[in-house]
Amino acid sequence: MIRFATKSxxxxxxxxxxxxxxxxxxxxxxxxxxxxxxxxxxxxxxxxSMVIATFTVDGHMSTSRYAYFFTDAYSLANLRFTMVQGLVSALSALAISFGIALYLRFSAGRIATMIHALSLFPLFVPSIIISYALVRFLGPNGLFQLLLEQVGFTHYRTPYLTPVGPFLAFVWEALPLPVLVISAGLTQVSDHAVEAARDLGAGPIRILWEVLLPQVRRSLLIAFALIFLGIIGAYTVPYMLGPAAPEMMGVFMQRTLGNLHDADAAQVQAVVLMVISSVVGGFYIATMLKSQGGER
Amino acid sequence: MLSRRHFLASSAALTLAAATGVKAQDRKVLQVFIDGDTNISGWWNDILKPAFEAAVPTHTFNVTITRGVADGNGTIAERALAALQAKADPQVDYFEEFEPASVAGSIEAGLWEEMTEANVPNLKLVNPAAVEAPIRLPYRGSQVLIAYDSAKVANPPKTFADLVAWAKANPGRFTYGRPDKGGSGSNFVIRAIHEANGKDPSAFTKDNFEPAKAEEMLQKGWAILKDLHPFTFGEGTYPAGNTPALQLLAQGAVDMIPAWSDQALQALKQGVLPETVKLVQLQDLALCGGFAYSAIPSNATDLEGALALANFMLSPETQTSCVKDIGGFPGISWDNLPAELKAEYIDVIPVSIPTFPSGDWQKAKNDGWYKNVATNLTQGG
Amino acid sequence: MKRTPIGGLLILGTMALAMIGPILTVILWAFAVKWRYPHILPTEWGIKFWFGMLGRETIITPVLTSLALTSIATTAAAAICWPAAYAFARLKFPGRQVMLFSFIAAQAVPKFALFVSIAVIFLRLNLVGSFWGVVLVQMLSAVLYMIWIPTAAFRGIPPALEEAAFDLGASRLRVFLQITLPQALPALAASYVLAFVSILFEVDGALLIGAPTVTTMPLLLMSLSAQVIVQEAAVLCVMIWVPCFILLLLTRRFMTAKGIAQGFGA
Structure with a gap:
């Protein structure tokens, strides 16, 4: 299918x-x-109109609102936290789905079908339900802790209300897309190529690194961009599962508007987030254009 | 749900029977927006609606819950302001609880209807002390108490100092909600600020906010809360609201939290909280409570109907239901309520509750808490 | 790469716990009357909370509203986006690339801030509180799926196939209906399902534009999720989630790596 897409x-x-x-x-x-x-x-x-409004202070053009954002330690900490959450969650989701896609590529049968079905499952579960479900499952004295205690493990510390809580939910939600995209990339690698590499004495690590990874590099980049964009704008997941501080930008914007009633500051936060998103989005577009143009 | 329905049905049955005459489809529908917890929206839907239809046969109302989505009622108020400027229909008649000042420019633009005894006769029953401004209708009050599991806590705290001592002796077993996400956490934070400023609620008034002075007063409160921070549940991860905190208590994850009296009583009645959970008020200075203020946009789709609803809300019957059905504190003076009600509830519901001014103080408190107490910045996180 | 069933079973087991575990917990809560720590399962079972929820008229209307809204918005989005996707894949016109990529660039705008601005515009157009206003704003959350997946699918069909049929004297419409469409159908179906689900669960736009006259199912869930009574939200979760699960089962064969991966440019 990649062959077809590149003919576009x-x-x-x-x-x-x-x-x-x-x-x-x-x-x-x-x-x-x-x-x-x-x-x-x-x-x-x-x-x-939103961007124009953020540069207008009392009818004059001014960058003072941005100056405040970029000198306020608390706002910057929230921005940094959002970026780290996005980066770590997206990379983890990619690593896990790469593993799953590898398994699916080299296996067939009922187990593989079931794993494939499970990896698609989150597509049909909205954020609000998974957030709520994770509170009940991973929360203090939740089902997961109860299961661990059944097997004698009593030192469980809940990720609920810590940065790990939203991290788990983000990875959970993100899984289907990279599994699909990477699987598609891996079908490009013929069994023949893998066998040939093995005949030349390459170990599994080298095969992974030199034969399989190059084939899916583009898929990985694209999946990364889409997941990252989704996470840094997220609201429901960090609101329900995350810590009080630092806040992710989605929650921070909502509180700035909803509790502090500072629409101007909220818009500045939105524009900052938008600029970062555009950079990642542009990078995604460039990846797609490069591959399309390169083969024509 | 069943138990609650039974409990609600008993008081609703009487009023339902009275609803006769006007056919349901002929009634004009008022659009009411509620940003509160579900005990409040449930009360409006299950008890107040039939009672209102009986009292004002030409009207009924439809409740929309805005909790948790975007900016809740604030979003709808922004929309109403835009509608006022565009001379469009705002599609709202009544805000169950709203602070008009929170939408910038809305008061100056004349978005809010002024309520006086002329258009809301029952305002004469309201305790003058509760009235802050004619655009804000005080209609129910509530207070925050300390809820604790008596199976785990032998000696409940009597003072704020006791409470802090208990929390430190039992790390991870106490928590409170984020102050911007619900009143239980908010009023606990206020109590700490009071503690640090001579336990004197009168030091904080609507008009004495002054940034430098406020910063100094609040900093003293932050010191107490920062000190408590590592001893709270999860070493300073605070649940996002009144109900998430109650659920931690219900699950046995913590043993003590501040909670709204009405929510805690209802949760106990419904068996959501274990029977061993008890409520106590601090004796040296009570935790704050406050009134819920309703607001009516002056461009309401049906202004007359909205004012009739406001009047109905302040009637002694509705106010009695507020005390009986949601464990609330009445918006009108106790003197205007049946004497036997006062006698029955006076132990549970105090005659007065300390309050904290709205507006600048609230904003400074909430934002300051995030920047000083909740954040791990200073701890190198 | 050896196939070890033990490794497979291990992956399957971990995935089952991670994927199904949370949802299973919610289902257990929905049927629990009493469930307190440290009991591993509810100590009292029952469906009394279901009666409580289903007995409220406030539940039925949002369910119907959501279904009508989602079907109409998804179908309308398909009606305007699929022909556009065909044009993006097959026709040359000025600004083609820029327009195509603007659908991705639009994803960078934070939704929350965007909807506030849209509400102001809709007020002037008298679309606030109207069913059609919500349809319009929710179509926005579908365009990415509805443009990109079908565009890739149309591109993926070898032009030679159409060319051959055309040379045999088939009319343009017939070529499209008999050659192009059947080949693109799985991807179109996948885009429809993905858009349907994302519209079904959209909340911010639904509140800002819809309130008070239009209340959707997830809006109701949002307002109940901060519930003291765990079971009420759990019941609603199950009620919303079961139709989605059926949808997943029905459409699983369209959810192939091929259809979706292409759509995102991979």
């Missing part, structure tokens, strides 16, 4: 080209008009 980009079938470039352009624009208009109305316009 202006690969217009002959019968459509015959209709002439002018008509084709018109048809194309007409077909995309509605969703693009929706995006302009409901995303671009509100966003631009």
């Amino acid at each position: 980009g202006g690969n217009t079938p002959g019968h459509l080209q015959r209709t002439g470039p002018g008509r084709e352009a018109l048809a194309g624009l007409a077909l995309v008009a509605l969703p693009v208009a929706m995006l302009l109305m409901l995303t671009l316009w509100p966003t631009v």
Whole structure:
């Protein structure tokens, strides 16, 4: 399937080209008009007006609101915490799903089918339910602790209300996407290539590093970007499972607006988060463009 | 749910029987927004609605719960302000509890209806001390108590110092909720601030907020709470609200928490909290409580109906239900309530409760707590 | 890479505990009347909380609202996005790449701040508190799935196949219906299901635009999740989650690595 995707980009079938470039352009624009208009109305316009508002203080242009954010130790600690949570959770989700995808690639049968089904399970569980469920499962005196005590382990410390709580929920939620994307990448590697490498005396680590990993590098980058974007904007999971402080940006923004009623500061926080997201998003787009352009 | 329904049904039955005459579909529907815990929304839906329909046959109301989503009622108030400016229908008539000052510019824009005895006659029954501003309708009060598991705590604390001593002697067995997420944690934090400032609630008034002085007064409170920080549940991870704290107590994860009297009493009645849980008030200075203030937007879809609802809320009947059904503290003076009610409840519900001013003090307290107490910045985390 | 069933069973066991464990706990709570530490299972079972929840009229309406809202919003999004996806994959027009990538760039805007701004716009258009206003705002959360997965799927169909049919004299419509569409169908179905689920669980937009007239199921769950009575939220969780699980079972064959991975550019 990767082969197909790389053929994309202006690969217009002959019968459509015959209709002439002018008509084709018109048809194309007409077909995309509605969703693009929706995006302009409901995303671009509100966003631009928000960004302008953050630079306007008493009718004049000013960067003072940003100056406050970037000198306030507490705001910076929250930003740092959000980035670390995003980074650690996304990388862990990638590592775990890489393991699962590897197993799925080299196994067949009922166990593999069941593992595949389980890895897709979170797609159908919303944040609010998994957060709530993890409080009950991993919380103090919850079912997990009860199970551990049944086998004699009594030193359980709950991750509820610590940074580990949201971390676990993020990894849990993120799992399906990288498993799917990496699995797709791994099917590119032929059994033949693996056997050939083994015949040359490569150990499993070297095969992993030199044969398998290069094939899925792009999948990993793309999955990382999507997971990271989802985590740094998250609200429900850190609200229900996370510690009081530091706060993740989603919770911080909500409290700034909801409890301190400081809409200006909340918007600045939103814009800072948006800029970071755009960098990661741009990196994602670049990854996709590079691979598409490179093979054409 | 069943036990609660039974308990609610007994008092609702009478009022239900009285609801006759107007057909349900002919009634105008008032849109009420509630940002409170479910004991409050349950009370509105199960008891107040039939009673209101009986008292004001032309109207009924629909409750929307905004708790936990976006900025709750604040979001809806922002929307109402935008509607006022755009002369559009705000689709709201009544805020069960809202602080008008929290939406910047809304008071100046005239978003809030002023309530006087002229448009809400029952305001004459309200204790003058409870009235802060004509745009804020005090209609129910509540207080915070210390809830503890008597199976684990032999000698419940009588003073704030006792409580701190107990928490330090039993690391991880005490906790309180984050002050911005619910009143139980908030009023505990306030109690610590009172403790550090001569146990004098009158030192904090709506008009005496002054940043430098406030910072100095609050810092003394933070010192007490920072000292307590490592001894609380999870060494300073605080549950996000009133009910998460109650659930920690219900699960046996902690043995002592501050809790709203009404919520704790209801949780005990429903068997959510173990029977061994008891409530106690500090004797040296009570934990704060406060009134819930309703607000009505001046551009309410049905302003007349909203004012009728406000009047209904302050009627002695509704206020009696507030005491009996949710264990609340009445918004009107005790003198205007049946004498036998006063006699029955006076032990549980004190005649007066200390309060803490809204507005700047609350903001400084909540934000200061996050920056000074909850954060692990100073501890190198 | 040897296949060791023991290793597989170990992975399966860990995954089962991690994936099913939390949900199982909620299901147990939904049927528990009394469950206190240190009992490993509820000491008193029953369904009295179910009667309590189902007996409230406030439960039934949000369930119906959510189903109607989600079906309409997802279908409407499909109706405008799938043709656009075909155009992105097959036609050349100015600004194509920029427009396509703007759908990803839009994901960078924090939803929460965005919805507040949208509410202000909708007020002027009289869309606040209306069913259609919520449909419109919720379609936003579907566009990423609805544009990218189908675009990749249409690109993945070898043009040679269509070309051959065209040369045999088939009309353009017939080529599309008989060659292109059947090949893209699994990916289209996958995008539909993913969009359906994400709309079903959307809360911020639903509250800001919908309140008070439109109340959805997850909004109700949000308001009940901070409940003293654990069982009430647990019952609602199970009520919301079971339909999703059935959906998962029904659509599992569309959820292939192929359909989704392509959609995200991998």
